[in-house]
Each structure stands twice: as structure tokens, then as C-alpha cells.
Amino acid sequence: MEIIIAEKAGYCFGIENAMKMVTDTLESCQGHIYTLGPISHNAQVTELLKDQGVEILEDQDVAVIESGCIILRSHGVGKKIIEDIKNKAIPIVNATCPFVRAVQKKVETYFEAGYQIVIIGNKNHPEVIGANGWCNDSALIINDINELENIGIYGRICIVAQTTIIESKFNEICDAIKSQVNEVVIFNTICSATAERQAAAAKTAKEVEYMIVIGGYHSSNTQKLADICKSYCENTCHIETIRDLDLTEVMKYRKIGITAGASTPDWIVKEVLEGMEEQNKIAEENVVEEITTEK
Ligand code: F3S
Numbered sequence: 661m662e663i664i665i666a667e668k669a670g671y672c673f674g675i676e677n678a679m680k681m682v683t684d685t686l687e688s689c690q691g692h693i694y695t696l697g698p699i700s701h702n703a704q705v706t707e708l709l710k711d712q713g714v715e716i717l718e719d720q721d722v723a724v725i726e727s728g729c730i731i732l733r734s735h736g737v738g739k740k741i742i743e744d745i746k747n748k749a750i751p752i753v754n755a756t757c758p759f760v761r762a763v764q765k766k767v768e769t770y771f772e773a774g775y776q777i778v779i780i781g782n783k784n785h786p787e788v789i790g791a792n793g794w795c796n797d798s799a800l801i802i803n804d805i806n807e808l809e810n811i812g813i814y815g816r817i818c819i820v821a822q823t824t825i826i827e828s829k830f831n832e833i834c835d836a837i838k839s840q841v842n843e844v845v846i847f848n849t850i851c852s853a854t855a856e857r858q859a860a861a862a863k864t865a866k867e868v869e870y871m872i873v874i875g876g877y878h879s880s881n882t883q884k885l886a887d888i889c890k891s892y893c894e895n896t897c898h899i900e901t902i903r904d905l906d907l908t909e910v911m912k913y914r915k916i917g918i919t920a921g922a923s924t925p926d927w928i929v930k931e932v933l934e935g936m937e938e939q940n941k942i943a944e945e946n947v948v949e950e951i952t953t954e955k
Contacts, residue, residue: 661911661940663933664868666860666919672853674757675700675923678734681755685731686712689751692728696737697786699755700923701879704901729753735786736760738793739768760787763820763849764794770818770845771795778802780833781822788822805836812840819844823851824881853922854881861885861919865892868917870910873898874929875921882921889919901928902935910936911943 671679678699685693694717698706706716717725719737722744729751732742736756745752756764767777777799781788792799802808811817817837821830827850838844865871871893875882877900886898895913899905910916916936920929 661913661936662915663936664864664915664917665929666857666864666917668853668856668860669918670920670922670924670926670929671700672851672857672922674734674759674851674853677757678731678755679705679925681753682709682714682731685729685753686714689729693731694725694728695731695733695755696722696741697733697735699731699733700925702876702921702923702925702928703878704928705923705925725750731755733786734760736764736790738790738797739764740793756790757823757851759823759849759851760790763787763791763823763847766818766820766847766849767791767799768794771798775816775818775845776800776814778817778819778837779822780819780830781825785822787824791820791822802833805833808833808836808840811837814841816843817841817845819846821847821849823849824854825850827855857881857919857922858885858888862888862892864917864919865889865896868893868913868915869895870913870915871896871917871919872905872910872932873919873921874900874932875924876900879921879923882924885919885921889917893917899932902931905932905935907935907939911939 682699693714695714696717696719698716719741722741730745731753732755734755734757771777777795779788779791779799779801782803783801788801819834819837830848830850834846871889873882873886873889873896886896889896
């Protein structure tokens with residue numbers, strides 16, 4: 661059996677960085693530890709952190725917390741939430757991904773300079789909600805070219821992107837705004853991690869007979885990886901952990917590919933690899949036994 665792991669798979673820089681901050685905080689913080697929203701969209705990681713005493717807060721819960729330590733999620737939060745926490749003198753660990761922080765800074769700077777902020781992305785995504793919180797929640801959030809009605813009424817616009825959106829969509833919407841507004845400043849704030857993982861998954865799926873995509877069933881980047889892999893390898897399965905893998909089915913194939921979503925930790929991928937190697941060993945021993953018995 662040959663196993664090929666996609667060149668770019670698993671934790672992106674931002675999630676890895678945030679997880680390290682959580683580990684460091686577990687060692688240094690004496691009081692209760694909270695994260696604002698899940699630190700990564702992975703049920704096993706959330707469960708593990710819960711066992712270590714890390715509790716997930718919703719943004720509105722900050723109002724009732726009086727002590728402990730609050731870790732800001734990698735997707736970031738609005739300015740007011742940070743001010744509210746600071747006013748309570750609760751220590752903050754800012755695990756906002758530096759690429760997301762860069763978006764927030766652009767939004768704040770250009771909002772203060774009098775520009776109408778446009779965020780191209782999904783209005784329900786925590787990163788977009790957080791970025792909007794750096795311009796007093798006044799951004800126009802656009803996810804589709806058909807949502808540009810009345811855009812011409814603004815004199816000056818600053819456009820930023822949700823870090824995970826598709827570049828062609830961003831460019832299409834930017835072009836449409838440029839054609840209707842006099843002064844437009846554009847920052848392409850798309851992060852390359854998502855596109856790199858998708859390209860690596862596609863490359864691997866093309867080469868193998870069976871493809872395993874590891875990551876949360878509710879993680880949108882993992883679901884997208886699974887869709888891409890299915891389009892190149894019909895024998896693609898999406899699993900959260902080794903327990904979801906049909907090992908008997910996997911053993912029917914000789915060349916197997918693996919990829920993992922940006923929120924999937926290495927230890928889950930390692931468990932899958934070990935489970936497959938173990939099963940392969942058993943299968944090989946059975947073959948040797950059968951040959952010996954036949955003799
Ligand atoms: Fe940051 Fe890009 Fe990951 S924005 S959280 S490194 S996908």
C-alpha cells in the first residue's frame with residue numbers, strides 16, 4: 661500500500677499559532693480560561709480543550725465574565741469587544757491570525773479617513789463580523805455581484821476581502837464597483853493557505869485510487885476539499901477521525917491519498933495513518949498465512 665499525503669494539508673499558520681497561544685495560556689494563566697468562539701472548527705479539538713478546562717464564550721457572554729483570561733479566536737473580534745474586556749481588566753490573549761488582523765487594521769484606518777468600507781465575503785462568518793467591528797459595524801458586506809445596487813452613491817470606497825473567499829469572485833466584484841464609484845482603494849486580503857490546500861488536494865486526488873479527507877463535518881474548508889477531491893477521484897471519503905474510516909474498504913486499494921482541512925490537528929492525521937498501517941500489516945500477515953497453509 662502506498663500512502664500519499666497532500667503537500668499542503670492540515671493546520672494553516674493562523675490556527676497553528678492560535679493553538680500554541682492556547683497551550684501557553686494553559687501554562688501561564690492561573691484563573692479560568694475562555695475562548696471567544698471556538699479556536700478551531702474541529703469538534704475533537706474543542707472537546708480536548710474542554711477537558712483541559714477551556715470554555716467557549718459567545719461574544720455577548722463577555723458582559724457576564726468578571727475574571728479569568730480570554731483568548732480571542734483566530735478569526736478575530738470587533739474593537740468594542742476588546743474594549744469591553746479591557747474595561748473589566750480581564751487579561752486578553754490575542755490569537756487573531758496576523759492576516760486577519762491586517763484586514764482589521766485596513767478597515768479601521770480607512771474608516772477613520774472617511775471611506776465607506778466594503779467587505780467582500782459572507783456576512784455570517786465570524787471573521788467578517790469581527791472586521792466590521794473595526795468600522796463601527798458600518799461596512800457594506802457583499803457576497804455577490806448582484807448585491808451592488810446603489811453602490812454609486814458613495815464617493816470613496818475601501819474594499820477588503822474575507823481571507824478565505826475565492827479570488828475570481830473578489831476581482832469580479834471589485835471591477836463592478838470601480839466602474840460605478842470615483843475613488844476606490846482595493847486591498848486583496850485573501851490568504852493563500854486555502855487555495856494552496858485546495859491545489860495540493862486536487863493534485864493528490866488525481867494520482868490516487870482512494871482519497872481520504874480528514875476534518876470536521878461542519879468545517880467549510882474541509883467540505884470544500886472533499887468536493888474538489890471527489891471531482892478528481894470518485895473514491896473519496898470525508899472523515900473526522902479514524903473511527904469513521906472503513907478500513908476494509910480502504911484495503912481494497914493500493915494507492916491512497918490523504919489531505920486534511922486547515923483546522924485539523926496533526927494528531928488526528930497521525931491516528932488515521934497508524935490505523936491504516938496497522939490494518940495493512942494485518943492484511944499482509946493474513947496473506948502469508950494463507951500461502952503457508954496452502955503449501
Ligand atoms: Fe489565517 Fe489564512 Fe489560516 S487568514 S487563519 S492563515 S486560512
